[in-house]
Amino acid sequence: MARIIVVTSGKGGVGKTTTSAAISMGLAMQGKRTAVIDFDVGLRNLDLIMGCERRVVYDFVNVINGEASLNQALIKDKRCDNLFILPASQTRDKDSLTVEGVGKVLENLSENFEFVVCDSPAGIERGATLAMYYADDAVVVTNPEVSSVRDSDRMLGILASKSRRAERGEEAIKEYLLLTRYSPQRVKLGEMLSVEDVQEILSLHLLGVIPESKSVLNASNSGTPVILDDKSDAGQAYGDVVRRYLGEEVPHRFLEEEKKGLFGRLFRG
Amino acid sequence: MGFLDYFRSTRPTSAALAKERLQILIAHERAQRGKPDYLPRLQQELLEVIRKYVSVDDDAISVTMEQDDNREILGVNIILPDDGEQGRRSGQD
Numbered sequence: 001m002a003r004i005i006v007v008t009s010g011k012g013g014v015g016k017t018t019t020s021a022a023i024s025m026g027l028a029m030q031g032k033r034t035a036v037i038d039f040d041v042g043l044r045n046l047d048l049i050m051g052c053e054r055r056v057v058y059d060f061v062n063v064i065n066g067e068a069s070l071n072q073a074l075i076k077d078k079r080c081d082n083l084f085i086l087p088a089s090q091t092r093d094k095d096s097l098t099v100e101g102v103g104k105v106l107e108n109l110s111e112n113f114e115f116v117v118c119d120s121p122a123g124i125e126r127g128a129t130l131a132m133y134y135a136d137d138a139v140v141v142t143n144p145e146v147s148s149v150r151d152s153d154r155m156l157g158i159l160a161s162k163s164r165r166a167e168r169g170e171e172a173i174k175e176y177l178l179l180t181r182y183s184p185q186r187v188k189l190g191e192m193l194s195v196e197d198v199q200e201i202l203s204l205h206l207l208g209v210i211p212e213s214k215s216v217l218n219a220s221n222s223g224t225p226v227i228l229d230d231k232s233d234a235g236q237a238y239g240d241v242v243r244r245y246l247g248e249e250v251p252h253r254f255l256e257e258e259k260k261g262l263f264g265r266l267f268r269g
Numbered sequence: 270m271g272f273l274d275y276f277r278s279t280r281p282t283s284a285a286l287a288k289e290r291l292q293i294l295i296a297h298e299r300a301q302r303g304k305p306d307y308l309p310r311l312q313q314e315l316l317e318v319i320r321k322y323v324s325v326d327d328d329a330i331s332v333t334m335e336q337d338d339n340r341e342i343l344g345v346n347i348i349l350p351d352d353g354e355q356g357r358r359s360g361q362d
Contacts, residue, residue, distance in 0.1 A: 146287050153295050157302045190282025197288045201295060 002035075002110040005117045006135035006173075008159075010151030012122030014143045015180040018216055019238075020119035021049045021225040023139065026242030028083035029227075032114045035074065037086040037105075039131035040121035041097055044088035050077065051223025052085055061089040064101035070108050079228065084113075095126070102130050124158060133164050137174045137245075139207060143181045144193040152177075153202055176207035178241065183212045184257045195255060208241035210234050211254040304334050315345060323349055 007020045017038075024036035037060060038046035047053040052075045058068035063086070070086075077083035086105075089096070109116050120131035132138060138159050142152040159173050160166060166173075179195055186192035195209055215232030219225065227242070229235040233254050240250045281289075312332040319325055325347065333344040 146291055149291055150294060150298075153298065157299070161303060187284070190284045193284050193287055193291075197284065201288065201291050 002106075002113045002116045003137065004106060004110075004135050005115060005137045005139060006120055006132040007117060007139045007141060008120040008128065008132055008155050009122065009141040009148065010124065010128075010155040011143075011148045014141050014148050015210070015216075016122070016141050017046050017049050017119055018220065018226060019139065019141050019178060019180065019210075020046060020117050022227040022235075022238040023242055023245070024083060024085075024115070024117040025050075025077070025080060025225040026227045026238060027115050027117070027246075028077070028080040030242060030246060031082065032246075033082045033112065034115045034117065035084045035086060035109050035113045036117040036119060037109075037131075038088035038119050039097070039127045040119065041088045041127055042090070043121065044090050046119050047075075047085065047087045048223060049220050050085050050225060052077070052087075053223070056087045059087045059089040060105070061096045063105055064096060064098065070105065097126055097130050099130065099133065103134060106134050124154070129158065129162060132159055132173070133162070135159075135163060135173050136165075137176065139176050139178050140202075140204065141178050141180055142198060142202070144179060144183075144187070144195075144198055146193075149193070149198055149201055156202065156204070175204055176245070177202060177204035178207050178210065180210040181212045182209045182254070184255060188257055195252075206252070207244060208237055209252055209255055210237045210241075308332050308334060315347075319347060325349065 005023070007016050007023065009016050017040075020036055024034050028034040036046065036050075038044050039060075040046070041061060044056075044059070047056050055075050058073035060073070062068040063070050063073045074084040074086055077085065086109075106116060118131040118135065121127040132155075138155075140152050140155060142148050156175060159175060163173055165171065177199065179198055182195065183192055187194045195206065199206055211233050213226075213232060213234035215229050215234045216226050219229055219232075219235075226232065226235050227238040230239065237254055240253060244250045312330060315332070316325070316327070316330050319330070329348045329350075331344075331346045333346070335342045335344065
């Protein structure tokens with residue numbers, strides 16, 4: 001049985017696809033057989049972030065409609081043997097996603113994978129609700145910014161009431177907060193909500209904090225999940241997130257402004 | 270003096286403002302969560318009916334929905350004005 005992880009947020013542009021790409025790659029690099037699915041039917045983008053856009057032949061909707069087998073549609077990552085990508089369709093309308101269809105695909109994937117990462121589209125429409133319907137764990141991607149925090153809280157309400165686990169009265173989905181685009185400098189100046197502020201408002205378990213970083217755009221420019229850029233702060237932060245998710249105790253980093261000079265070096269340990 | 274005060278002023282930072290606004294908003298939105306969509310309309314229409322007989326404020330009515338294991342309770346609480354001048358309520362002390 002695979003563990004199904006939804007990466008969700010409500011608000012768009014906060015880093016869901018970046019996070020899905022990073023977490024799935026991270027899990028695969030830790031030796032876990034992982035599949036990542038793009039649920040953004042009509043606006044597929046995960047393929048581009050993963051750098052496999054020219055290898056897409058069949059997509060998620062083809063599989064649901066029985067026009068292709070799962071094996072035909074899954075794209076094997078060229079950097080990591082344990083990672084497979086199921087792209088969203090580009091053209092069809094989003095009504096082609098059905099609860100039954102998605103359920104069947106996830107069930108099939110469950111037989112061969114340890115983790116299935118569902119990259120949710122923004123909003124609370126069908127694609128988003130289906131991405132989280134079967135989830136065991138939810139990574140709620142949030143920016144330290146009012147509209148994103150509000151939308152995340154809204155998603156928490158939906159996770160708690162509209163998922164299969166909620167409908168069946170099973171143990172609730174495990175919810176994790178992932179704070180992205182964090183700028184310790186601005187927090188220090190009182191210009192940005194701090195990690196503690198957001199945690200207090202949402203009362204969620206903190207999975208990690210990803211600092212605002214140039215490396216994220218650089219990574220997406222080249223179609224490389226940012227976690228592979230292990231020299232970058234964002235890449236390292238995602239690495240920590242994956243290890244933390246897998247149960248390792250990893251202290252949070254990049255919460256403070258980077259100290260410079262001798263003083264900084266002394267205290268950085 | 271005014272100049273220095275500007276720097277010393279204890280105006281809340283924009284982050285503090287954001288936090289406060291979010292806490293109020295989210296508390297409100299969580300309270301609404303899980304309730305049927307028709308509650309606000311029901312409340313409005315009940316208010317209109319009551320106003321045919323008694324003059325009450327907008328906030329004099331609250332409609333709540335509670336749930337326990339085997340039943341749902343719709344609670345309607347209307348606060349009538351305490352001066353008993355309204356025709357139907359003239360018997361009130």
